[in-house]
Amino acid sequence: MLEIERIKIWYKPDNDIIKGTDVSIDENSVAGLLGINGAGKSTLINAISDVHDKYAADKIAFRGQAYKFSDESFKQNRYTVFTEENAFMYWTFSDYLAFILNAYKKKPDSSYVDYLIDGFNFGEYRKHELKDLSTGNRKKVFLITGFALRLPLLILDEPLDGLDFNSSEFLYEAINGYKRHGAILMSSHIAESFEKTCDYILLLSDGKIRRKQVRQGVDIRSQLEGWLDG
Amino acid sequence: MVKIKLFLYDFVTNRKIIKQVAVIILFLAASMYYRSANPGVMLGGAAMYGIGLSMAFLTTLYSILSYSTKDRIKAYLMLPCKKSDVFFAFIFAQLFTLILKRMSFVIIVALLFTQNPVIMIVYLVLSALIAAVLDTVIVMSMNKKRPFLAVICVATIFALYILLIRSQNHILNLSVLIGVALISVVLISRFEPTHLAINREGKMRSNPFGRSNYFFTVLLREKAALINTVFMFGFAIALAFMAKDQSLLMNVVWCIFALNTPISTMFSGDKALLRHEKMLPRQSRLMNGVYGFFLAAYYAVANTFTVVLFIVVKRFDVYVPLTAIALVVLETAIVLLLERKLPIRNWQTKQEVWRNPRKYILPIIVFLVIFLPYIIGT
Numbered sequence: 001m002l003e004i005e006r007i008k009i010w011y012k013p014d015n016d017i018i019k020g021t022d023v024s025i026d027e028n029s030v031a032g033l034l035g036i037n038g039a040g041k042s043t044l045i046n047a048i049s050d051v052h053d054k055y056a057a058d059k060i061a062f063r064g065q066a067y068k069f070s071d072e073s074f075k076q077n078r079y080t081v082f083t084e085e086n087a088f089m090y091w092t093f094s095d096y097l098a099f100i101l102n103a104y105k106k107k108p109d110s111s112y113v114d115y116l117i118d119g120f121n122f123g124e125y126r127k128h129e130l131k132d133l134s135t136g137n138r139k140k141v142f143l144i145t146g147f148a149l150r151l152p153l154l155i156l157d158e159p160l161d162g163l164d165f166n167s168s169e170f171l172y173e174a175i176n177g178y179k180r181h182g183a184i185l186m187s188s189h190i191a192e193s194f195e196k197t198c199d200y201i202l203l204l205s206d207g208k209i210r211r212k213q214v215r216q217g218v219d220i221r222s223q224l225e226g227w228l229d230g
Numbered sequence: 231m232v233k234i235k236l237f238l239y240d241f242v243t244n245r246k247i248i249k250q251v252a253v254i255i256l257f258l259a260a261s262m263y264y265r266s267a268n269p270g271v272m273l274g275g276a277a278m279y280g281i282g283l284s285m286a287f288l289t290t291l292y293s294i295l296s297y298s299t300k301d302r303i304k305a306y307l308m309l310p311c312k313k314s315d316v317f318f319a320f321i322f323a324q325l326f327t328l329i330l331k332r333m334s335f336v337i338i339v340a341l342l343f344t345q346n347p348v349i350m351i352v353y354l355v356l357s358a359l360i361a362a363v364l365d366t367v368i369v370m371s372m373n374k375k376r377p378f379l380a381v382i383c384v385a386t387i388f389a390l391y392i393l394l395i396r397s398q399n400h401i402l403n404l405s406v407l408i409g410v411a412l413i414s415v416v417l418i419s420r421f422e423p424t425h426l427a428i429n430r431e432g433k434m435r436s437n438p439f440g441r442s443n444y445f446f447t448v449l450l451r452e453k454a455a456l457i458n459t460v461f462m463f464g465f466a467i468a469l470a471f472m473a474k475d476q477s478l479l480m481n482v483v484w485c486i487f488a489l490n491t492p493i494s495t496m497f498s499g500d501k502a503l504l505r506h507e508k509m510l511p512r513q514s515r516l517m518n519g520v521y522g523f524f525l526a527a528y529y530a531v532a533n534t535f536t537v538v539l540f541i542v543v544k545r546f547d548v549y550v551p552l553t554a555i556a557l558v559v560l561e562t563a564i565v566l567l568l569e570r571k572l573p574i575r576n577w578q579t580k581q582e583v584w585r586n587p588r589k590y591i592l593p594i595i596v597f598l599v600i601f602l603p604y605i606i607g608t
Contacts, residue, residue, distance in 0.1 A: 075509075076513070087503045088444060088506070090444065091444060091447070104513075
C-alpha cells in the first residue's frame, strides 16, 4: 500500500538519521516499527506525518500513485497518534472528534465509536477538557479518534505509553480489528504488543530498515533479541 | 550552585545570555551616543519608577503564569531539596531573567538620563525583587485557591506604584520598598513548593464555551492572553483621551490592538497545535479557517471599538469606518501569513514568543498604512 524507496531523513545536513532505506507497508496489515532508543522511529513517523520536512526519497507511492508526504491526497488517507500529544487542551474529546471527522470529511460510525469508548473505558471522560485528563486518558482521545476515522493508514507512535492493563488489552483487540479497514504502522518498545498484533516487523537499526516476519509459536522476546543483536 | 540553577535554564540558556548581553552592550553604546549628542535630555524620576515597577510586575506575572502549567516543574519539586532552596532558586530564576531581558534596559536609561542614577538603580532593583517575589506569591495563592491573598498582592503593587510616582521622599519610599520585600519573603515561607505548579489532578471541567471556535476558548481560558487583551482595550481608551486634540497621535490608537501578541501568536505559542495542524490535511482549515475567523472577529471588535473611541472624542469622519474595515482584512491576512511562513520556534517560555521581534511587523505595517496619507500629503 505504501512504498517508500531509499528514504533519507536528517536534522542536520550530512548527518542522516535514516540512511537511504526502503519502507513498505502492506494493505490491511499491522507493521511493527522496532528499534532501540534514538534509532529514528519517531523521526520516520514524523516525516511520514509531514511534521518533519528534512527528507528525500527516490519514490513515495501510496496505492500505486506517486506522492509527497505533504500532498493533500496522501494526508487525507492517514492519521497519526503521536507519543505525546498536547494539542487542543481546552477541548473535550467530543469537540475534538467532531472537528477531526469534519477535517477528514468522514461521517461518524456511532456504534463503532461507542465500542471504542467502552473498550477503552473512557465513557466518563468524554466531556472533560483534555488538559484535565491523565496521560493515559489523553492518549485514548487520540487513539479513539484515529480508529474512528477508519483511514487506509493509521500510524501509532508508541500507543501503549500510559495505558492501563485493560486498555492495553483492548488496544490489541482494536488494532487487530482495524485490519478490516486499513493498515497500521505502530512503533513500540513492548515485546508483547508485537506478538499480539503485528504481521511483520520493520527493524530500524543504523538508519536502515530490515523487514522481519513474526514467526507464530516462537517466543517473541527471543525473536526480537536475535534481530536487535544481529 | 546547582540548586540556584534549578529553574534557571527553563528561562534562559547560555547562548541566549550571551546574545542578550551583546544586545545590552549595543543599547548602552547607542544610549551613550544619544546622551552625548543631547546632553540636556533628562527623564523624570516618577516616570522611571512607574515604568520599572509596572513592567517588572506584569512581565514576570505572565512569565510565571505560563511556566507553572509545565509538567517539568514537577521533576524539580520531586528532588530532595529544602523548601527554602526551591523558593530561592525559583525567585533567582525570575529575577535573573527579569534583569537580564528587561530591567537592564531601564537601568541603562536611568543611569544616563536621570538626576540621581544610583538611587534610581536601587529603586529599580528593589522593584524587580518585589515583583519577582510578589508575582510568585500571587501564582501560588491562585494555585492554592486563595484569591484573596492574590488580590492583596496586586493591590500592594498598585499602592507602591502610586507611592513611587507621587512621593519624592527617598527614605520613606525605600523603607516601604524594603518593608514590602521582607513581608513578601515571609509570605512565601507560608507556602509549599508544590504550590508553584498548577495541580489539575482531580479537576474535571467540561468546555463551557462549546466547540464553536477553539481559539475563543483559548483566549477566555488563558489568563495571560485575557489580561493582555483587557489591557490593550484600557490602553486604547487612555491614549484616545490623551490624544484627542492631536490628530497624528490619535491615529496611533489604530496600532495598539496590533500589538496584542498572545492573539497573533496562538500557533507559534502552542507547539503541539502547530504540529497537529501540519499533520492534518489542509481541508481541516484549522489555520486559515478556524484561526482566521478568530483573528477577523478579534480585529473587527478591536477596530470597531476604535471607531467608537473616535466618535466619543469627536474625531469621527467617513474615513474612520473605512480604515477600520481595511485594517480588519489587512491585520488578519498578515497574522495568518506570519504564522504560516514565519512561525516563532526555539522558545522556552511564552514570554519569549510574545517578545519576539516579529511582534513589531504588524504594528509597523498598520502604522505605515494609517500614516501613508500624511506622508504623501507632506
